[in-house]
Amino acid sequence: MIFLPKTRSNFQCLEFDRVSPDKSLSHRSIIFSFLTQGRSEIENFLDSQDTYATLQIAKTLGAKVQKKNQRIFIESPKEIPQQANLQCLNSGTTMRLFAGLLSSKSGQFLFDGDKSLRQRPMQRIKTPLELMGASISSPYAPFVLRGNSQLRGIEYHSEVSSAQVKSAFILAALCANGESKYSEDELSRNHTERFLTHLGAKITHLQNQICISPLTCLLPSYKIKIPNDPSSVMFLVVACLISSCVELKVSQVLLNPTRIYAFEILKKMGAQLDYEVVEDGLETIGNIYVRSSELRGVEVSTHLSWMIDEIPALCIAMACAKGTSIIRHAQELRFKESDRIATMVLNLKQLGIEVGEFDDGMEIKGGEFQDGVVQSYGDHRIAMSFALVGIRRRIEVRGMECVQISFPRYFEFLKFFTDFKE
Numbered sequence: 050m051i052f053l054p055k056t057r058s059n060f061q062c063l064e065f066d067r068v069s070p071d072k073s074l075s076h077r078s079i080i081f082s083f084l085t086q087g088r089s090e091i092e093n094f095l096d097s098q099d100t101y102a103t104l105q106i107a108k109t110l111g112a113k114v115q116k117k118n119q120r121i122f123i124e125s126p127k128e129i130p131q132q133a134n135l136q137c138l139n140s141g142t143t144m145r146l147f148a149g150l151l152s153s154k155s156g157q158f159l160f161d162g163d164k165s166l167r168q169r170p171m172q173r174i175k176t177p178l179e180l181m182g183a184s185i186s187s188p189y190a191p192f193v194l195r196g197n198s199q200l201r202g203i204e205y206h207s208e209v210s211s212a213q214v215k216s217a218f219i220l221a222a223l224c225a226n227g228e229s230k231y232s233e234d235e236l237s238r239n240h241t242e243r244f245l246t247h248l249g250a251k252i253t254h255l256q257n258q259i260c261i262s263p264l265t266c267l268l269p270s271y272k273i274k275i276p277n278d279p280s281s282v283m284f285l286v287v288a289c290l291i292s293s294c295v296e297l298k299v300s301q302v303l304l305n306p307t308r309i310y311a312f313e314i315l316k317k318m319g320a321q322l323d324y325e326v327v328e329d330g331l332e333t334i335g336n337i338y339v340r341s342s343e344l345r346g347v348e349v350s351t352h353l354s355w356m357i358d359e360i361p362a363l364c365i366a367m368a369c370a371k372g373t374s375i376i377r378h379a380q381e382l383r384f385k386e387s388d389r390i391a392t393m394v395l396n397l398k399q400l401g402i403e404v405g406e407f408d409d410g411m412e413i414k415g416g417e418f419q420d421g422v423v424q425s426y427g428d429h430r431i432a433m434s435f436a437l438v439g440i441r442r443r444i445e446v447r448g449m450e451c452v453q454i455s456f457p458r459y460f461e462f463l464k465f466f467t468d469f470k471e
């Protein structure tokens with residue numbers, strides 16, 4: 050159904066190519082330079098609070114970082130300090146991936162974060178990294194990681210499907226003695242495997258396990274241009290769907306199959322939405338096309354880890370749909386920047402939507418939003434999701450400054466949709 054702009058004369062057409070660079074790839078493009086030799090070049094790095102935390106930690110660990118012509122050049126140090134204080138702010142990815150990377154370095158590293166990150170579970174990385182031979186002083190930040198230059202390769206099954214846990218494991222396993230194997234119930238986003246394999250690391254899939262061979266030498270440096278973040282583009286997609294008579298095209302979007310499942314769910318809901326792959330190398334990248342659509346309720350209970358960041362925006366689409374939607378097996382939402390099941394339910398109720406809460410999800414009856422005031426609870430994705438309601442109603446979201454965490458330019462884009470409001 051790929052359409053060209055202006056297919057319908059009464060439609061407003063929006064076309065964007067630079068929305069917001071992908072957060073997962075931005076973090077990884079910095080952290081993976083510690084496994085390489087030489088200077089890597091990153092174009093279109095996400096300038097946000099989370100990725101700033103990663104960049105600052107890279108510098109604390111001795112990386113040489115230069116910014117020139119919208120690019121970041123990074124070269125890892127020959128040796129990293131034996132002691133360091135690492136402030137991860139709000140970013141779970143920063144904390145978990147650096148913990149994995151530093152597990153094999155002899156030294157003591159104090160990891161800390163903001164109030165929200167201090168409440169997020171770290172036992173999920175503590176267990177496997179300690180089985181390999183590192184030690185982590187507490188299951189919550191702040192904690193001290195004591196690295197071990199003689200890590201053991203192990204076989205491990207993670208109870209949670211989490212790309213952060215898997216990536217921490219892979220980063221440690223690449224510097225261990227002997228091969229490691231890792232599995233999780235449902236495959237989580239696979240950027241780490243894809244990126245590092247592209248550079249020459251030996252990470253293979255055997256049935257539902259990943260086998261990681263230790264690196265025998267440093268990987269080559271790389272050049273990467275970060276595509277748009279599908280988790281940020283999701284807000285614009287939902288904005289388009291719930292607007293009347295808007296067509297949207299976004300190009301240069303990361304279309305990795307483990308990141309676009311929420312778009313598939315929107316299609317099931319009746320969204321007129323399509324994508325087109327343009328590039329399929331280190332990552333899958335392409336265009337996405339959307340048109341304002343009538344939505345219907347849907348049930349969602351599989352591949353939750355493939356759309357964990359998109360569920361808050363998906364809930365707004367569900368609240369605007371005809372009929373009831375159900376989300377199950379989404380208990381991981383309770384361990385994000387806020388307990389996203391609780392915060393979505395509270396805010397939806399506050400705006401007059403009928404919603405039921407389960408331990409692992411929620412039931413949302415589509416209806417009409419009322420005008421009102423809601424809270425972000427310091428959670429960027431909750432803030433951006435409820436700002437979408439502004440397309441239809443008068444709404445105030447308190448605590449919007451947290452959009453800085455992942456999508457600082459959000460309002461520049463949302464404005465296009467609120468301006469079309471009838």
Ligand code: S3P
Nearest residue numbers: 073142211212213214237357358
């Ligand atoms: C991320 C993984 C996801 C996601 C987070 C970024 C990553 O978390 O929620 O925003 O970059 O690896 P989990 O897969 O660990 O739940």
